Amino acid sequence: MQRLFQQSGLLQADQVPVRDASADDIDEHAFDRYFERRYGQSVEEVGLPLMQLLENVDLAREGDPNLAGMLLFGNQPHRRLQVWEITAVAFPGAVLFDKQYLDSENIDGPLEEQYRRAMAFIKRILHQVQGERGVNTLGQLEIPKDAFEELLVNALVHRDFLVSATIRLFVFADWVEITSPSHLPDALTSEQIRARRSNRRNKVLADHAARILPCRGMGTGIPRALHAWPRIDLIDERDGNQFRAMVLRPQAEAAECLTSTGQAPRKNPSSAYFADEGIRGDVSLGTDGMGWAQGSQVLCRNLSPASIGYWRARNDHPG
Structure with missing residues (x-):
């Protein structure tokens, strides 16, 4: 039933109140910094209660923080949103069922923290290469950071929150795989998003995240990732209800x-x-x-x- 309401536009998962959450679950200092940066006034200057302000900007409903509010400004949101995090694993070879792994991390927290930790995981696993630079310069990531910025933000913001599964970040010997638990919305295809066609699933979350995460919210994220690193496969698996971005590394x-x-x-x-x-x-x-x-x-x-x-x-x- 929830899926039917979502498809008809009557239900926006990011605006659903989080059960048993309250104002105590919101990082007021983080929200205050964001509010002043975006609206030019501090929460104290506005003079309204925190929950009223959250409702005014669509981050709460009926006195409770909603999903978008908790994901952006929650104190330890994983305590109430246990599967909405990133599972990161680095494997030495090319198979998922390898008995050995190089590194692993369960990445939780607000979305901005998840983004930072996921990017740090990628950076510590991938190679730093000299490229065209001199011997005394710092190395640069073997795949441009811009490619991963867009793919991570896409997975964090545009996933389907009605699916109880984590985002998966797997690093293999020859590729990096970012899997979002949900296929593309409606009839959108991989070819269309390559051509800058977009259909935002979580509109409130995407609107606020565009001012917190490194994204512009104009449907150009995937094309920018491909411009930074063209060797990316985008696989929309409707039967498996997931979307995979597979980034080929330079090793091959x-x-x-x-x-x-x-x-x-x-x-x-x-x-x-x-x-x-x-x-x-x-x-x-x-x-x-x-x-x-x-x-x-x-x-x-x-x-x-x-x-x-x-x-x-x-x-x-x-x-």
Whole structure:
């Protein structure tokens, strides 16, 4: 029933009051700083009770903080919103069921804290590279920070809060995967969001988050991420009710694909390229430990085992 109301626009999950929450669950200092920065007056200057102000800006309803209010300004919101956090794990290889992991963290707290800690997790796992810079300069992240900024904000703000599941941040040897528990809203597709089409699911949360998190709220987040790092696959899984962003790392740069028409090799193929060329389950490892893939009119070679793991994860192929 909730899903039907949500789809019809009669229910906005981010505006639902949080059971048993009260003004004591709100970080008044954090809200005061935000309120003064946005509206030019402090809470004290306005002279209204905290809950009244929260209701005036759609962060509370009927005297109780709502979901958006708790996620943005709650004191330890995970105590009342236990699954709305990030599960972060770094694996040494290319399989989710690996018995070993490099690092893990359950990331909770208000959304701004979740964003900061998730970005810190990514930075400590990914490589710092020299690039075109001199030997005495600090390294730069192997994948631009801008790409992860947009993908993390998208997962935190635009997920479906009627789904009781955490956001998953998994780092593998050859890719980073950010999974949001809900598919794209309505009939929106991955191709449409690449082309700057948007449909905001949590309008109140998105409006306030645009002034707290590094996002602009104009439907340009995904295109900006792709501009910063084009090697991103966006997978909308309606049957599985989740949306995955898979960011390919630079490690697989030896891979290339040769076409039967004599075109120049395709360097660093993404899994979307594999699918376009009819490559499905026929990916194999050669005696040199590298892989090859045969499609209808293409042969891919020099695929690392981790790259093959990426392709299989992209296509839900257990391998």
